[in-house]
Amino acid sequence: xxxxxxxxxxxxxxxxxxxxxxxxxxxxxxxxxxxxxxxxxxxxxxxxxxxxxxxxxxxxxxxxxxxxxxxxxxxxxxxxxxxxxxxxxxxxxxxxxxxxxxxxxxxxxxxxxxxxxxxxxxxxxxxxxxxxxxxxxxxxxxxxxxxxxxxxxxxxxxxxxxxxxxxxxxxxxxxxxxxxxxxxxxxxxxxxxxxxxxxxxxxxxxxxxxxxxxxxxxxxxxxxxxxxxxxxxxxxxxxx
Amino acid sequence: xxxxxxxxxxxxxxxxxxxxxxxxxxxxxxxxxxxxxxxxxxxxxxxxxxxxxxxxxxxxxxxxxxxxxxxxxxxxxxxxxxxxxxxxxxxxxxxxxxxxxxxxxxxxxxxxxxxxxxxxxxxxxxxxxxxxxxxxxxxxxxxxxxxxxxxxxxxxxxxxxxxxxxxxxxxxxxxxxxxxxxxxxxxxxxxxxxxxxxxxxxxxxxxxxxxxxxxxxxxxxxxxxxxxxxxxxxxxxxxxxxxxxxxxxxxxxxxxxxxxxxxxxxxxxxxxxxxxxxxxxxxxxxxxxxxxxxxxxxxxxxxxxxxxxxxxxxxxxxxxxxxxxxxxxxxxxxxxxxxxxxxxxxxxxxxxxxxxxxxxxxxxxxxxxxxxxxxxxxxxxxxxxxxxxxxxxxxxxxxxxxxxxxxxxxxxxxxxxxxxxxxxxxxxxxxxxxxxxxxxxxxxxxxxxxxxxxxxxxxxxxxxxxxxxxxxxxxxxxxxxxxxxxxxxxxxxxxxxxxxxxxxxxxxxxxxxxxxxxxxxxxxxxxxxxxxx
Numbered sequence: 183x184x185x186x187x188x189x190x191x192x193x194x195x196x197x198x199x200x201x202x203x204x205x206x207x208x209x210x211x212x213x214x215x216x217x218x219x220x221x222x223x224x225x226x227x228x229x230x231x232x233x234x235x236x237x238x239x240x241x242x243x244x245x246x247x248x249x250x251x252x253x254x255x256x257x258x259x260x261x262x263x264x265x266x267x268x269x270x271x272x273x274x275x276x277x278x279x280x281x282x283x284x285x286x287x288x289x290x291x292x293x294x295x296x297x298x299x300x301x302x303x304x305x306x307x308x309x310x311x312x313x314x315x316x317x318x319x320x321x322x323x324x325x326x327x328x329x330x331x332x333x334x335x336x337x338x339x340x341x342x343x344x345x346x347x348x349x350x351x352x353x354x355x356x357x358x359x360x361x362x363x364x365x366x367x368x369x370x371x372x373x374x375x376x377x378x379x380x381x382x383x384x385x386x387x388x389x390x391x392x393x394x395x396x397x398x399x400x401x402x403x404x405x406x407x408x409x410x411x412x413x414x415x416x417x418x419x420x421x422x
Numbered sequence: 423x424x425x426x427x428x429x430x431x432x433x434x435x436x437x438x439x440x441x442x443x444x445x446x447x448x449x450x451x452x453x454x455x456x457x458x459x460x461x462x463x464x465x466x467x468x469x470x471x472x473x474x475x476x477x478x479x480x481x482x483x484x485x486x487x488x489x490x491x492x493x494x495x496x497x498x499x500x501x502x503x504x505x506x507x508x509x510x511x512x513x514x515x516x517x518x519x520x521x522x523x524x525x526x527x528x529x530x531x532x533x534x535x536x537x538x539x540x541x542x543x544x545x546x547x548x549x550x551x552x553x554x555x556x557x558x559x560x561x562x563x564x565x566x567x568x569x570x571x572x573x574x575x576x577x578x579x580x581x582x583x584x585x586x587x588x589x590x591x592x593x594x595x596x597x598x599x600x601x602x603x604x605x606x607x608x609x610x611x612x613x614x615x616x617x618x619x620x621x622x623x624x625x626x627x628x629x630x631x632x633x634x635x636x637x638x639x640x641x642x643x644x645x646x647x648x649x650x651x652x653x654x655x656x657x658x659x660x661x662x663x664x665x666x667x668x669x670x671x672x673x674x675x676x677x678x679x680x681x682x683x684x685x686x687x688x689x690x691x692x693x694x695x696x697x698x699x700x701x702x703x704x705x706x707x708x709x710x711x712x713x714x715x716x717x718x719x720x721x722x723x724x725x726x727x728x729x730x731x732x733x734x735x736x737x738x739x740x741x742x743x744x745x746x747x748x749x750x751x752x753x754x755x756x757x758x759x760x761x762x763x764x765x766x767x768x769x770x771x772x773x774x775x776x777x778x779x780x781x782x783x784x785x786x787x788x789x790x791x792x793x794x795x796x797x798x799x800x801x802x803x804x805x806x807x808x809x810x811x812x813x814x815x816x817x818x819x820x821x822x823x824x825x826x827x828x829x830x831x832x833x834x835x836x837x838x839x840x841x842x843x844x845x846x847x848x849x850x851x852x853x854x855x856x857x858x859x860x861x862x863x864x865x866x867x868x869x870x871x872x873x874x875x876x877x878x879x880x881x882x883x884x885x886x887x888x889x890x891x892x893x894x895x896x897x898x899x900x901x902x903x904x905x906x907x908x909x910x911x912x913x914x915x916x917x918x919x920x921x922x923x924x925x926x927x928x929x930x931x932x933x934x935x936x937x938x939x940x941x942x943x944x945x946x947x948x949x950x951x952x953x954x955x
Contacts, residue, residue: 205495212488215705217741218581220573220812222820222848237577247502247575255500255577304501309441311501313516314525316547318538319499386537387546391578394496399489400570400579405815407741408772410752411760416486417745420709421759 184364187374188354194381201385202393209397213414223405230404237401250304257297258326264290265333272344272351288337295330298323322387325376332373342367426866428908429512429873434881435844436874438505445515446870450561452863454599461608462707465597472596473551477534479595480527483588484535490588493580494531497521503572503582508851509565512870517562520572520582526558527589556598563589564600565867567857568701568734569808574848586857587703594702602861603698610711614693615660621647621690627663628688635673639932643680645672645688650722652687654679656777657695657715657739658730659896668899671731671918674927678781678920681790681929686728692718695735696896700742701858709746712738716747716763725768728775731919733807733895734856739774740814749774772818778894779816781923782826785833792926793938797835800890802922803882804828804840805875805902806850807895821847827894827919834926839886845878853893855901868901869908876909883911894919 224230236242245252268287271280302323305311336342343365353361456466469475484491503520510518532539532548539548549555568583609618628645635643662672679686692715699708719727727749729739744750748760750773767773784790804827816822824847832838845851854871882888893899902916928934
């Protein structure tokens with residue numbers, strides 16, 4: 183079973199990196215032939231970095247749009263970020279920063295699940311959002327809630343041998359196939375399986391919004407069309 | 423009047439509507455005739471293998487437009503945009519929610535261009551390109567005015583305008599075009615304006631307006647046409663030549679130019695600022711139309727290109743002209759095409775410039791005198807046009823497009839009131855007639871889509887005494903002129919922004935100046951007093 187999981191994670195990691203890499207390359211190489219920032223927009227590159235930072239770190243536009251979605255969405259994402267940092271301890275030595283962050287990772291896990299449940303509730307209860315929901319939207323929520331809930335269970339209900347987990351992943355990273363041994367804990371098995379599934383579907387699903395936001399012309403373009411001629415290669419051909 | 427109900431005003435401010443599925447499924451515009459299609463380079467009618475052709479065209483657009491690709495992938499269905507569209511608010515049709523409108527196209531994108539949609543279509547809501555889908559596209563992508571309001575509230579800036587432009591481009595390429603846009607574009611490309619007004623008729627019209635101003639002011643104000651060597655080429659929507667209250671705006675520009683003492687001209691070759699190619703998402707047509715203006719600028723040898731009051735035209739001019747035609751600055755030294763024009767244009771001023779920027783600049787420098795009391799019976803509010811607000815700028819700082827027109831209005835009116843902050847500036851509502859919807863065959867969606875703007879107007883009319891609605895766009899003006907009566911507002915409350923300017927402007931040596939000086943003779947300069955004797 184441990185070997186199977188190790189393989190699964192190799193496959194998932196390769197698919198995640200290759201898939202997201204492919205999409206980023208695709209976004210990067212597809213031209214944006216026209217200046218279409220949603221205005222008012224920054225007139226300098228630095229201003230655009232600041233706008234993007236507000237968008238990515240504070241979800242500024244969502245805040246303008248809907249306070250409830252913002253609240254639940256923000257809880258989920260900030261919680262997920264803390265949880266990810268907390269999990270770094272399985273892959274590296276724990277220094278003072280990681281030690282400091284550990285308890286926040288727990289609060290993060292709770293916030294994450296609470297935020298997800300809030301979003302899911304709205305998806306069911308609010309008619310407009312129910313209308314635009316596909317089965318995959320429910321499944322992704324279920325997957326994330328499953329990951330969060332199984333993780334919290336291992337903290338609060340059914341402890342697993344995290345030292346063994348850490349050793350497993352250390353060996354996994356160094357390709358040390360002889361010493362792969364995961365605790366055969368059902369909750370842990372479920373948790374890891376769901377994480378692998380999440381990694382695999384990431385580049386195939388709406389989770390692409392994570393790299394996508396950085397490539398959104400309405401948010402990342404400088405508002406300077408009069409000052410500088412903006413020309414895509416295929417459009418330049420039409421000048422001739 | 424019409425076979426539909428004007429929506430009731432909701433309790434203000436309104437809460438999101440309860441859905442009424444397919445409420446406006448019956449609405450779609452007249453289909454373009456073969457000759458309308460062919461003159462733009464599109465097939466005359468629906469081609470045989472249109473399903474395949476449509477998917478191919480989508481692939482082509484995906485490889486050319488990063489925005490389209492990112493927008494189709496990134497939506498998480500969060501719901502932030504769902505209650506933001508004026509057409510949704512006015513119709514309650516769920517397919518008028520921006521995300522649902524996008525999904526009409528996204529479902530096909532997923533089916534043919536994504537792994538999940540190819541192998542698990544039901545799971546991700548992917549659909550085959552069928553006649554049913556095509557008809558739905560034709561209906562609902564012509565119930566979007568491409569106003570970008572939804573994109574303001576999207577955490578990824580997904581712009582439904584880009585999606586609806588792509589959908590219309592695909593439909594044009596398989597032979598299913600919209601009559602209104604494509605017929606007009608044909609006139610524009612052959613005659614030079616949307617109206618199909620030929621040069622001699624235009625010249626006669628302009629002369630008439632000049633005489634009208636002269637009757638009013640006693641000054642020989644001209645509206646020059648095709649003057650070689652003029653400093654300024656004014657490109658204005660052709661509606662300014664024949665529609666009310668547009669004409670009053672045009673006469674306002676003429677008075678400002680005269681008072682500023684600049685030499686300017688209109689062009690009969692490029693007598694249209696509007697560029698409906700944007701509405702149909704056609705880059706090549708947009709470039710072709712814009713190049714008429716480039717050609718006129720080169721031919722007449724002007725130093726500056728200026729644009730009259732028009733929303734999407736200003737978007738195309740401000741955001742796209744430099745890209746499409748080189749009207750602007752900062753081209754690469756090796757870019758001969760753009761350099762040819764940019765060497766001719768005055769680099770010390772923005773190219774192109776909006777007429778409001780020009781007037782505002784003169785006001786700032788104290789070069790215009792106003793008798794604000796002329797407009798004292800008015801309590802004015804200002805409708806931010808969607809394309810000006812969310813797709814362009816005026817002046818040198820972000821948001822100048824909100825400040826400058828208001829400053830211009832306040833310089834010539836004593837009573838100015840803004841509408842609800844949730845309905846102006848970057849959150850402004852479309853008039854309901856933008857994006858190629860300004861046609862009688864879409865009157866129902868136009869009236870219903872105007873609801874949020876009409877509600878905000880009613881709020882200030884009832885509570886703040888507003889009796890004048892100033893607009894800055896030819897489409898907004900034409901749309902409001904039609905739609906105001908449906909909501910029991912008097913049509914004459916609608917004015918052009920430069921109409922207010924023209925009415926209050928006290929031109930040097932004019933009858934108005936003499937009257938003013940007569941009232942207050944002590945302050946009159948002696949020379950002027952002598953003149954009066």
